[in-house]
Amino acid sequence: NAGVTQTPKFQVLKTGQSMTLQCAQDMNHNSMYWYRQDPGMGLRLIYYSASEGTTDKGEVPNGYNVSRLNKREFSLRLESAAPSQTSVYFCASSTFSKGDTEAFFGQGTRLTVV
Amino acid sequence: GNSVTQMEGPVTLSEEAFLTINCTYTATGYPSLFWYVQYPGEGLQLLLKATKADDKGSNKGFEATYRKETTSFHLEKGSVQVSDSAVYFCALADRGSTLGRLYFGRGTQLTVWP
Numbered sequence: 001n002a003g004v005t006q007t008p009k010f011q012v013l014k015t016g017q018s019m020t021l022q023c024a025q026d027m028n029h030n031s032m033y034w035y036r037q038d039p040g041m042g043l044r045l046i047y048y049s050a051s052e053g054t055t056d057k058g059e060v061p062n063g064y065n066v067s068r069l070n071k072r073e074f075s076l077r078l079e080s081a082a083p084s085q086t087s088v089y090f091c092a093s094s095t096f097s098k099g100d101t102e103a104f105f106g107q108g109t110r111l112t113v114v
Numbered sequence: 115g116n117s118v119t120q121m122e123g124p125v126t127l128s129e130e131a132f133l134t135i136n137c138t139y140t141a142t143g144y145p146s147l148f149w150y151v152q153y154p155g156e157g158l159q160l161l162l163k164a165t166k167a168d169d170k171g172s173n174k175g176f177e178a179t180y181r182k183e184t185t186s187f188h189l190e191k192g193s194v195q196v197s198d199s200a201v202y203f204c205a206l207a208d209r210g211s212t213l214g215r216l217y218f219g220r221g222t223q224l225t226v227w228p
Contacts, residue, residue: 004157031214042203042220043158090157094214100165101146101207101214105157 002026006091006106013081013113021076021109023091029104031094032074033058034066036087037108043090049074081113116141120204120219127194127226135189135222137178137204145206147171147180147187148216152201161189161202165209194226 004025013019025032030051035043045058049068063085065077074093078085088110094103121136139145146165150158162171167182176191187204204219 033215040220043218045215048215092158092216094216096211096214101209101216102160102163103207103214103216105150105159107157 004091004093004104004106006089006109008109009107011109011111013078013111015081015083015113017081018077018079019081020078021089021091021111022073023075023106024073025091025093025104026072027093027095027104028071029093029095030071031096032068033092033094033103034064034074034076035090035092036060037090038087046076046089081111083113085111086113087111116145116206116208116217118204118206118217118219120202120222122220122222124223124225127224129196129226129228130193131226133189133191133194133198133224135202135204135224137187137189137219139185139187139204139206141185141206141208143208143210146209147178148205148207149176149178149187149189150203150205150218152203152221154200158203194224196226196228199224199226 007022033048034046047066049055052071091106117140148163149161151161162173164171164180170179178189201221203221205216
C-alpha cells in the first residue's frame, strides 16, 4: 500500500535549469496538492487540483507549473530554477466524505538551487 | 478567511514532562481540525483530528479538544518521550468545501531530552 509516492527524494539544480517533480497516489483520491516547506513558514500551497483535468493556483504559484496527467499523477515543474526555490516540496492527496477530510503526504523532495 | 496560528518554537522538554502546544484558528465555516507530525527526514503524518465542537482527538498519548468558544485546538501529552521529538503542525479543513484543502500553522519543533 504505497500511498503517495514522490520522486526524486533529493535534487540539486543550477540556477536557470528546469526539472519536474513527480507525484503519484494509489488511493483513488480526487484532490491533489503541492506544498513547499521552508523554515519558520510552515507549509505553503503552491498549486492544487480538485479533480483530473483541473488545476488552480495556491498561495505561492510564481515560478511553477503543474500538470494533472490523470487521476493518479500530479507533477510540478520548475521552468527556470532560482535560489529562492530551494525548499522541501511535498505532494499530498486527500479524500472528502460526509464532511470529513483526510490528507496523505509523500516523503518530500529536498531541492537545492545553487 | 481560513488561518491557523500555533505557538512559536522550538520547545525543549525533559523526558516525562508535560507538553502543551497551543493552536488557535480562524475559519469562515465549520472546520475540521488536525494535528500532523513530521519526524526528521519524513513527510507529514496525521496524528489526530476532531470534526466538530467539543470532540476530543487522541492518538499515541496525545490529545486535543476542539473548542469552538475559544477557537482553539491545543495539543497535550502527559509524559513525553525522546521518540516524540518532531515538528508538529496544526491544520484546519473547511467542511463546507469538497476540495479537502488543509490550512497549516507554521509548525512547532519539539525536542525531548533523556
